[in-house]
Amino acid sequence: MSPPFRTASGGRIDRATAVEFIFDGQTLTGHPGDTLASALLAHGRHQVATSITLGRSRGIAAAWAEDPGGLVQVEEPFPEPMLLATTVELFDGLVAHGLPGQGRLADVPDSARYDAVHHHVDVLVVGAGPAGLAAALTAARAGARVALVDEQSEAGGSLLSGTERLDDAPALEWVAAAVAELAGSPEVLHLQRTTAFGSYDDGFVLALERRTDHLGAAAPRHVSRQRVWRIRARSVVVATGAHERPVVFADNDRPGTMLAGAARTFLHRYGVLPGRAAVVFTTNDSAYDTALDLSRAGVHVQAVVDARPEGSPRRREECEAAGIRLLPGAVVTGTQGVERVTHALVAPFADGAVGAGSAIACDLLLVSGGWNPAVHLYSQARGRLRYDEVLGAFLPGERLDGLTVAGSAAGVLDLAGCLADGRRGARAALTALGITPAADDRLPAAPESAVPTAPLVLWRVPDTSGADGSTSFVDLQRDATVADIARAIGAGLRSIEHVKRYTTIGTAHDQGKTSGVLTSGITAELLGIPVQDTGTTTFRPPYTPVAFAALAGRDRGRLFDPERVTALHEWHVAAGAVFEDVGQWKRPRYYPRPGEDMAAAVLRECAAARTGVGILDGSTLGKIDVQGPDAAVLLDRLYTNMMSSLKVGSVRYGVMCGVDGMVIDDGTVLRLAEDRFLVLTTTGGAAKVLDWMEEWVQTEWPDLRVHCTSVTEQWVTLPVVGPRSRDVVGAVFPGVDVSAEAFPFMTWRDTSLEGVPVRLARISFSGELAYEVYVNPWYAVAVWQRLLEAGRPHGITPYGTETMHVLRAEKGYPIIGQDTDGTVTPHDLGMAWAVSKKKPDFIGKRSFARPANADPLRKQLVGLLPVDRETVLPEGSQVVEFLADGELPPPPVPMLGHVTSSYRSAELARPFALALVRGGRERIGETVHVPVDGTLVPAEVTGSVLVDPEGARRDG
């Protein structure tokens, strides 16, 4: 059985197929082609929700995205909040309920796919109504590469809502032919259910395609649910139509109150009668079409209330023939009813004054206050608007390069005009691109339309209800009224942007599609200034809401950011390593044995490296190959110390500063040949240092014959560390004399292992005897395993970054970016020895001579030993000092500095820390305090090198 308000025939729905859905717990039926809104209306249901703050009944007030009333939450097939009943296409199994202005996010993961596609075109046409189709055909016929996107389920735009004829046939026949012609054009991409929601610079438009939403549970799993199209168009034709505008009056939010054009859409497109007895309230001619069509379909049109003194003389005869009462010079001043309108209050209206009224019974109140061109995409592209006095609307006010507005979006409101304007827009775009329009780009003939009677610009009906505008709703979603605007103005606000923020009008789900221009008009009226002086608020993307899931697309989970792993990653995983993220790298942090926590594992790993032998995967270390006759000159200019004097075969530690003299990176440099260096950087600094080198070479020293390239991934680096490392490395590489005499500290040697080239370097980041083994990543696992094998008798222990950090901190080796923060000089780190006094200049040198650099109270890197030998001071903790009387100074307590690194030391058998402390080196031996969890922990200030300060261990 058909629902009570479904027409007997007509509409774009598939009447042969029934679909079942559940709304607010009630099982209902509809047809494919319905929206949730049309299916509810077919059952006579207008009220969908209650309002956000006042709890007033709200219903379906429009037929598409401009609806401020019909908010729903979809529960099945996937929970999704804040959708509009008017834009949810009906499918079998849909479960939804009305929302009081706020939804609920899904608490289950979204298993649907989302993706993005880049597309480049000559002409992008937005909107497949008469103007958009005409524009797309014109561009396609000229051979241009075209994209046509439209937000509805099918092309046609306003033609879907009416009975217009073209070439003496139903207009939808022309639409079908146009769509077929576009489908046959190889250079045309035509997307329906695709909303262009953002328009940016240089013809960049973002559009959201809803690919499977309308299929419900039947959506194929392999097809993305939604797709973001990133369209770069040489020219854009915006043919997005117009939104009908309501007139504000008392109790204008009562369900059953609807835009006049929406009722026509529900009738013609969905085969639904939105009521039985209608009152039509209008200020212009367009609502007469609705009145006459509804009357023909069997709705009793009680009256057409026209605010214009003469009404529409042109339409009077038609109304009389249809038996429709015309009330010119009258307005609707209010409504009656509880959850649905039962009466419209109608009163005479002349010269802005309202006379005594009467109630007309109705279950449907249709309103038209004119049309607002949908200028959103034009405005987002920073096009200025101008106010048109006749239409009472804001129109595109200037020509933009690469963007044309056509059809009713440009204020052209008749069918023939829209077709011609679409073609004009496309021709203009083509001409600008140097593409000749086709000789034959014929458009269908639209019947001559008589010149309509000029509309009356009426924003609101004076409130005679006694509520003083407090029930005259401007923004239904925000429950914001004329009284709220008056209050904003009373508070002294004049700018429309301020009024918007004070009243919250236009900040809801619909972003003011119906309320925005009304607010401008009412504000202007209350201020007594012209509307054009008020202007509109700023249009910003997105045009309609876009789910974050769609914007994220495939950039989620593991694809959010690349994960970099070393050649030994699988080995680390198998060994049970716990990983940490270092930039994009996954690095083993420690290798727990059964029952060990991190603290225990790290103490064990540290002890192995200090007393036996440990091995680290240091492959993530940045490596830059610097080649060319001027390589040494470049490095001399970039490092604080002298690199040109480094001998081939040797290694030198270097510090790199910015022009401000602050440390930006450090590392070792291997001289491979007279004209070739291998520069090692920190893991995190690798890309930055290469960019730094490139910047100076390109912008300041293009005369230098030098090239820099990253070789980070060409070499794995395996430090073998500890007093037994010589035995291990000597056993694996018998061709190398690993003795301290033949292979001294800070030198490197090339060797090979069964034909595979290997480089060994005596570099130590722990203070222990250590050899770094460099090999091609293909052989990483084999070499690693040989080293483990050879180290087994010595208890070789793989260790992770945490142990690496403890070992280096015990030696006072800073981590740039952890122990430094961009305000720290090499001198602050106690590395004056790494700053050349011989070089006439290098980057940062001049800044060292600034008086601030000589300030003895600069923060300096020192060690801290908690006196209780227990507390591991949290990194980042503040360092404070007591006054002479043993008390804290009064708040605000001056801060001496902060803890930069802090660990438990196996070697020292106590926790220790590194800290940047004001005048730190002068304080060595003093006690400072560190607040930890509300107590002040005393700590002794020490030098930064806590283990082996003499450096006796580095040769084993």
Place this chain on the structure above:
Amino acid sequence: MQLIACPWCGPREEVEFHYGGQAHVPYPDSPAELSDEEWALYVFFRDNTKGRFAERWNHTTGCRRWFNAIRDTTTYRFESVYRLDDPKPPVTELARSRRSTAP
């Protein structure tokens, strides 16, 4: 998101580029001979121009080359790009507008 015309690669998406600050601020010939104030001017002070501004840009995720550009800081529009060894084009106060005067 605008297109930036890399002088080596042609127009590419803005996200491929990195900003490098004011152009034509050369590293001083003899920093040691500068006063503290002169050196501070080089290190810390840059113009904050409203309108046309000569800037350095780097095509970071493309050819990785540096180049210079004249950009209008009020509209963000790039008016011209030029290679580092090209002379600085005359920068006038007249800002090119995206708009033409006809409605």
